[in-house]
Amino acid sequence: MGPSEEEKENSVILISDDEADNTLGNSVLIVDPLVKIALEEKKCEEIVDEECELVVTFCKQANVMPHARYDCTIHSFERMECETCSPLGKNADFCNQCYCYICDKLASECQNWTTSSLCHCNAHNKSKFWKDQRDFALAGVLVMFNFELADIDADLRHGGNLLVRFIQELSVEYNKYLIGERIPPREHECFCVPKLPPGQCNTCRSRNVEVVYKYCGVFALVTRFLNQAEREKPKAAAVMLLGAAREITLHKDPALSWQNLDHTASLKLAVPSLLQRITTQLQKMLVLCDFPKSLYEKFINFFQSITLPCHCFAFSNSLNVVPWDHVLLTTVLKGQNTTGQRTQKGRKTFLWEMLPVIEARVEKLVEKMHYKEVVRYLRAVKCNDTKGLRDLRDKIPFYLCKTGDFLDATHSLLFPINSLACCTACRLTPLQFEIYLKIFKTGSVPAGKDIQDSGLWTTAGSPMKDCVLIKQAFKLLYSNLSLYRNPKCWGSFIMVMGSSHFLEMNGRLHPLTVKEPPIAFQQGVLTASDGLFQELKAKVNVSFPPGIFSQLHQEACLILVVQAVQQMVVCELPYLTSFLEIFLAFGWPYFIFSQNNFWALRLLLNHLSYDEHTLHGVVNLVLRDLNCQKATMLKLWQNLGPQYVGEFVCLFLTCRNRILQSIGVFTLDIITENLHVCPWAKHLCNFFHNAGLMHLPLGATTLHQLSKFIDTIEKL
Template sequence: VMKTVQRHIVMGDFTPQFIHKLQDFYQKKVFLACEMKYLKNSPCVRLWNDVLLVSVLKGQNVLGYRMDKGKKDVLFEPISVVQLRSELLQHQHRYRELCRYLRVVQSNDSTLFQQLRDLVPFFFCLLGNFSSAIMNLFPPANAPASRFSPQLFLVFLRIFQTATAPKLMVTHMEQLCSSSATWEPIEAAEPMKCVDLVKFALRAQRFSSSVLSDSQCWTSLLQIVNSPALPAPSPQFLHDAQDVVKSLLCEKVSNMPIPRTFLEVYPDQALLLLVTGALGAQILDASLSPALPVLSTFKGNLWALQWLFESLAQSKEHFESIRQQITLEAANTTESSLAAGWIQSSQQQSLPEAT
């Protein structure tokens, strides 16, 4: 009953005058048993014109409290009310105000509240503000990206790549992965540049081990940097790239700065080699299965695949392991794919270096 009353109050179904009378009656005339005392303040929901709430929604108050006649008024609301406000603001497409509210309000259910707060980057996406979305995915502490599943990573990668988003009413991140959702263009948003997509993906891998080890995540990222087919860079660039990529991947900073000099001559090839180097590091550190779909993305850039195998050949044990895995996957596939043949062909070129 109390949740129903809260819903009517938040959704604006009652007039302010009626709400005040209801709250006054409940506080003064209703007596609850000891075990139900926690319900005492249930109808005492802030109205939308509450001074503190309005200042937070307008961005005038980022602290979540104000001093009122010497007393500290804190924006603390039960999770049921926070969820209702989130629902209404989403319905009204007031995403900027929703982000301000969720970042400031305090609540009583840490688990459900965290699930709502994790959605702040998505709401920034709906505003077309991808830079703020990235900042809120990777804050210094308690990053939402650390709770990425592979499916959720792919959702954000698609949002950033296409400037479209699923049309959904959400209360937690995994709902974004709904296969039945309709994707629509985001007003005033432009797709991210390839370099920024790569930075996002590599940062996400650092925050989420499940993303790092997922074959489909690698495939989707490599499809971005492997398309279209690129001319091979100079042998000197390929040689120098080994050290540059290794140095970048060893950087401990989370924002993955890419030197401008590395992107000057062969910008597209440099990004492909950076992602390829990250893939090689993952293969050397742990298994990647299935591997064939990932390596098949190189079908238009066999020179990059050759570069990958040359880096893997530095470890004979790992090189032999991935060679056997590719051979096994190619033998078990129902399709005698041309990609598998290309991969095995390039693999044979690198094989002598492993011995």
């Protein structure tokens, strides 16, 4: 059945894109108008072209579609490889739909259609010469990257335009550099005949004129361009950086001898400095930016095609960055290869990467929250920058905490990846130590990418048992002498062990009041733990004696901490800078609440009392801290109220040792001197009366000071 009138009007002309030799390169298929007449006579008869295997049921006179000049069916075309002098045959003729192969414009608009030495009318797609001309015309400066035309998008073209402008500006600045600066010679003795006074001999003067070549102007221009490139989109930035690298490596130093110039003025110092910045940025981009594979390879191939001068040989392999789908890298990330090496055809290969590449891979994996892959990669990869790699590996315990594997995290803190390095615990700061203890105690981790990021905390796993936590905490302290001697670390330790396993989303702990256990239990823990700390210092995998943590495990933890603090003070007293943090940790504040475990503090004071020299040193430290931090302590007491302050003061006033009582007396003196900020002082007097403090054998001096304080408050 023939087509309807509507179908005839809407008929479509098919354009062939087949450029095989047997099509003669035709880009448009035009049906002979004579076929239309035959069809009009026999509308119901099908026309079959057996050679083309094409069945024609209807046709109409075709409209001539836009086509390349060499495909024109109206005007004949002659082909040659690279004729540019004059038009061949009738190649200069064109119809109104002929396009220039080079310019991609209508032939009537091509300005070089018949221009001698250009002759775009002779261009065709079977010539390598003309193809290269077309690529350069369409791609511009991007042609040197060997991009396919299909690869060139708006970003690449934008980068190419900026690069062209930069190359023009750089040429001007580089020519200025080549001229140099002529510096007049210094006056010197003349040895010519006749001998003239210094500075008056023209021969000597011309012989000693010095030309200095300063690269500062070029360096500043390139630096501005690199700054601009780093603000552009990845594809544009890559083109700009690579183009800049190619241009500066072509620069030559015209000086015949070494000139004592700084790193921006000396070409041989400035170019490596600029190239270092360029390659570092490109390394990160190759890892972080999802470039298509073909583009990725062309960026690398372009850099490898740059001929580096001798002062830049160190950058020869700078962009040999393995892609994410590299066999060795993928097996490491999946956990199938833990060593980062493999043997292929009897040859060992290692996962070795430059530090910027490693940093970029870690950044991308962390961004995707692939923490297990980060750990596997950092443990396996090798780098010539050992310090930089060590700093990255120091974050492995935190990444393990993110996965909820707290035991492996403590192992990574305490044991180095290889025997030549020291452990991460050696480099922990007091704040990091506290955060790790909070993580292990509560099973929660900071939600950010770094262990010290402020903000929300999230649950990652089950909290450590107290008996495991306290052992790991002791090992960390014993592995880092600066932590061991830091009272803030011990204060954090006491505070965490005196807290519950619950942690608020903002990272605040909940204090826990632990009742004082029987004296027999306290003595039992102290006796059973004899020699335990020495074994922990030796990193022996010790086990607590049976029965210590079978009951009252919170109490046992505090007793062990008290014993460890006492041993630390005896050994490290000369190195301690304060001690107040430790005392306050036994009754630490939590907003308007305060919980205290003063029985454990009293136990510590009793232990310290056995050594008079140690006790004097501790008390002097505490008195100095109180004196230096009066404002802080007054604000703290204002928040905690008279109940806490009363218990704190009573603890020291009721000590049998007169030296310890001086801490309580000094606290009363601070309150007396600052009654205007202590409105709760009257309540404190009531607390002392209710506690019967005036009827205890406190000693004449202490009792006198207490009476004086109460009288002062009651007279108000």
